[in-house]
Amino acid sequence: MTRHLITSAIPYINGIKHLGNLIGSQLPADLFARYQRARGREVLFLCATDEHGTPAELAAAKAGLPVADYCKQMHATQSKLAEGFRLSFDHYGRSSSAQNHALTQHFAGKLAENGLIEERSERQVYSNADGRFLPDRYIEGTCPNCGYDKARGDQCENCTKQLEPTDLIDPRSAISGSTDLEVRETKHLYLLQSKLKDDLDAWIDSQTGWPVLTTSIAKKWLHDGYGLQDRGITRDLDWGIPVRRGDADWPGMEGKVFYVWFDAPIEYIACGAEWVEAGKGEDWERWWRTDKGADDVRYTQFMGKDNVPFHTLSFPATLIGSGEPWKRVDYLKSFNYLNYDGGQFSTSQGRGIFMDQALEILPADYWRWWLLSHVPESSDSEFTWENFQVSVNKDLADVLGNFVSRVTKFCRSKFGETVPEGGAWGAQEEALIAELTEHLTAYERHMEAIEIRKAAGELRAIWVAGNEYLQASAPWSVFKEDPERAAAQIRLALNLIRLYAVLSAPFIPDASGTLMEAMRTEDANWPSDLSAALKALPAGHAFTVPDVTFRKISDEERETWQDRFAGQRT
RNA sequence: GGGCCUGUAGCUCAAUUGGUUAGAGCAGAGCGCUCAUAACGCUUUGGUUGGGGGUUCAAGUCCCUCCGGGCCUACCA
Numbered sequence: 001m002t003r004h005l006i007t008s009a010i011p012y013i014n015g016i017k018h019l020g021n022l023i024g025s026q027l028p029a030d031l032f033a034r035y036q037r038a039r040g041r042e043v044l045f046l047c048a049t050d051e052h053g054t055p056a057e058l059a060a061a062k063a064g065l066p067v068a069d070y071c072k073q074m075h076a077t078q079s080k081l082a083e084g085f086r087l088s089f090d091h092y093g094r095s096s097s098a099q100n101h102a103l104t105q106h107f108a109g110k111l112a113e114n115g116l117i118e119e120r121s122e123r124q125v126y127s128n129a130d131g132r133f134l135p136d137r138y139i140e141g142t143c144p145n146c147g148y149d150k151a152r153g154d155q156c157e158n159c160t161k162q163l164e165p166t167d168l169i170d171p172r173s174a175i176s177g178s179t180d181l182e183v184r185e186t187k188h189l190y191l192l193q194s195k196l197k198d199d200l201d202a203w204i205d206s207q208t209g210w211p212v213l214t215t216s217i218a219k220k221w222l223h224d225g226y227g228l229q230d231r232g233i234t235r236d237l238d239w240g241i242p243v244r245r246g247d248a249d250w251p252g253m254e255g256k257v258f259y260v261w262f263d264a265p266i267e268y269i270a271c272g273a274e275w276v277e278a279g280k281g282e283d284w285e286r287w288w289r290t291d292k293g294a295d296d297v298r299y300t301q302f303m304g305k306d307n308v309p310f311h312t313l314s315f316p317a318t319l320i321g322s323g324e325p326w327k328r329v330d331y332l333k334s335f336n337y338l339n340y341d342g343g344q345f346s347t348s349q350g351r352g353i354f355m356d357q358a359l360e361i362l363p364a365d366y367w368r369w370w371l372l373s374h375v376p377e378s379s380d381s382e383f384t385w386e387n388f389q390v391s392v393n394k395d396l397a398d399v400l401g402n403f404v405s406r407v408t409k410f411c412r413s414k415f416g417e418t419v420p421e422g423g424a425w426g427a428q429e430e431a432l433i434a435e436l437t438e439h440l441t442a443y444e445r446h447m448e449a450i451e452i453r454k455a456a457g458e459l460r461a462i463w464v465a466g467n468e469y470l471q472a473s474a475p476w477s478v479f480k481e482d483p484e485r486a487a488a489q490i491r492l493a494l495n496l497i498r499l500y501a502v503l504s505a506p507f508i509p510d511a512s513g514t515l516m517e518a519m520r521t522e523d524a525n526w527p528s529d530l531s532a533a534l535k536a537l538p539a540g541h542a543f544t545v546p547d548v549t550f551r552k553i554s555d556e557e558r559e560t561w562q563d564r565f566a567g568q569r570t
Numbered sequence: 571g572g573g574c575c576u577g578u579a580g581c582u583c584a585a586u587u588g589g590u591u592a593g594a595g596c597a598g599a600g601c602g603c604u605c606a607u608a609a610c611g612c613u614u615u616g617g618u619u620g621g622g623g624g625u626u627c628a629a630g631u632c633c634c635u636c637c638g639g640g641c642c643u644a645c646c647a
Contacts, residue, residue: 012647053647124645135645154645162571162643216574217642224573229644260647305575305641314644336575337641378583379576380640387582390596398609406606413605453583457594464610471611476604490605548607 002298003042005287005327006033007268009303009311010095013051013074014059018352019383020338020345022085023371024304028333028452030087031372032300034506035447037088038526044287046271047082048093049075052240053260054135058175060239067239071096081355085364086509091280093271095263100270101241104263108189108233109246110322116192118230119252124186125153125165129178133186133236134165138175141168187252189243190230191262193317197228200313200320203328213305214334218312231314233262265315269326290325300331300450308334333450336376340383341566353383353565361561365508366392366550372507373456385562389553396508396550400463400500404515406470407493408545414479415487419495421539423488432469432492433530436462436499440530443503459504466496487539494519494543495534499527511549518546 008029011017026047033045051071060070071094079092094100111117125134139153144167148158152174153165165171172179193200204218222228234243240257243250272284286293301311311332319326338345345352358367370391374381411420439462446455470493479486501515502524516524520543527533537543 014647050647055646133645137646155643165645213575213641220573220642221644224643231644235645259645264647306647309642309644310647339640374582381582384581387596391582393607394596397607402607402609404606406609408606410605457584460595467610468612470605471603474603474605476606479605550607552607 001041001296003287003296004033004036004044005294005297005299006036006043006045007271007299007301008045008047008089009301009307010048010050010264010267011078012053013049013056013071013078015074015347016077016081016354016356018340018345018347018354019358019367019371020340020352021304022355022367023338023375024335025302025307026082026087027085027368027371028335028375028450029300029302030085030089031452031506032302032447032450033088034509038502038505038524040526043090044272044275044281045088045090046093046268046275047087047089048091048095048097048267048271048274049078050260050264050267051075051094051096052237052257052263053235054132054138054237057132057237057239068096081359084359085355085368088509091271091275091278093267093274095260095267095270096241097267097270097274099273099277100263100267103270103273104241104258104266105244106246107266107318107322108243108250108258108262109248110324111191111318112245114321114323116195116321117233118190118192119187120190120232121185121187122232123183124236125171126182126184127173127176127178128180128182129176130173133184134173134175134181136165138173139165139168139171139181140174141171144169186236188232188256189234189250189253191233191314191317191321192230193228193313194230196317196320197222200228200316203316203320204312207332210332211334213336214308214312214332217305217308217334221309221313228313231259233259235259261310261314262318265310266318288327290327294327297327298330299327300333301329302333303335305334305336308332331450336378336380338371338374338376338381338383341385341562342382351565357565361557362392362553363510365511366396369396369456369508372452373460375452377451377453385558389555389558392550393552395460395463396511397552399460399467400504400511401549403463403466403470403500404497404518404546404549407466407490407497408518408543410476411490411494412545414483415490417543417545419491419537419539419541419543420487421491422484423482423486423491425488425492428469428473429488429492432465433534435465437530439465440503440527447506456507459507462503463500466493466500469493469496491537491539492534495537498523498537499530499533502526502533514546514549517544519543 006029009025033043036043057067060067063070075094125139127134136153142149143151143156145161146159148156155162201222234256237257241263243253243256269288272287275281276284340352370388439458443458473489475486475489498519501512505512523536
């Protein structure tokens, strides 16, 4: 049977991620992983923190910590929040791991062996005051085109003109403000992606059913202008993976590190090795090497649209260029952005809701449900508090939560806290099963295809069907004339609760667990035949009436939160 | 500037890839139910599919044009 290798784009180490970041890769990846596990398939679900690059060095300096310490701390923080949102990674690794060092150096060595790496000399801006080379966007100055005085070295935000750092009038370091800048000669390694253009093009063409968002971005990079350009894969930084050619030194590259976008995707693979090292599994190569058993692996990647070029081109170039049989992605699911209340989520401006804050005010399931059922699949989508309140109150509290409540409380008052016996199913029950079967089939189809909004819609329809059934069968009336018939109805309804727990688990794992507990069952098997699945809890089986499964969000709360998250993060 | 995506009911989104009368949920209106978290069910009002032009037996879907929103543009990650 197909095994599923699933990776989520690895979040950058700096700071706490906002809900836009969460829904852009990790959360949908988790949904898919949980679903595939629930279907009984073998899954390896990997994610990690992306720890290298200039921003990490600067953030560490600002925090007054060595970069390694800073990253370790932030990894622990992000790891804890991931657990808080119930992200079910088999391993949450780090791109700074020893495994990634070794593997990144290994790939560089192979690429060099295959003639795909070239040393090039270039001139870059060096800041004496900062003691570092400055990436273009870390240089500010006056735009020669429009006179805007905070133009960046790569582009002027004001007039959108593309710039070179040397175009700027009165350039200064965006880090320290120092104007003590000079242009220095420095040598870097380039990955000759242009030589792999045709291979990559053919590979992209051979993919069917990838989202337009994914293939159009890849095609643009392949065919725009002079085609796919070679890419610098080293940087003059202290923190990172030292440039080595496999196990050997790389003469002339002393003191340099690999570019973060070269080593970050390799961490997907290295993370497998970390997973083994951590004692959570064995034989990571059977997931990653087609010569070592990965032929039956289906590899699915999840990411935001900004990550697509690196996953469709640079990383595959690394894998192809190595000449080794590494597993390549089979399906790449990319997402648009989630906006916040009329604007963008912004980490730098503290605008929007961040993962830690979200968990402070409501349990993970509330967020998971809203985010997943509104995931920006076809275009950017928007979070508003009104929409969030309505969705949570209607879908979770009224449709699902209240269903559980009305069934369990009715049973307790008429039959006690055990599944009642007697009676038999009739036409209404057959109709319900037929309807549920239809929705379940669609639900499974959408989940397999990773059509998340549609899957959420089907799941909701499955919940609604329970309420429709109760309304139509009216056990509260039937009970007065024919208690046995009412018993059969409620027995079915109690079984629906278990079924809902099983089917809903990928979306709302905590609530699902709570319902399973209330039904006092551990039978979480995915249903293949609903008639059978709705008899899993037999007459006489004891259950408990759960507390409110989902509480409602009041207007006052909504207003309070709206104010609290409108401005700067405190 | 270039490329790509996008605009559908008051709101959030669909529409089997050109094929009956453009559908759901929410909100609004009416009715029913009283087991339940004032919950649930049924019925129902909302659309010149951003504007204009074209191709076609047939256009939300394809083409042109205008208007609006977004993303990317290779040294942020």
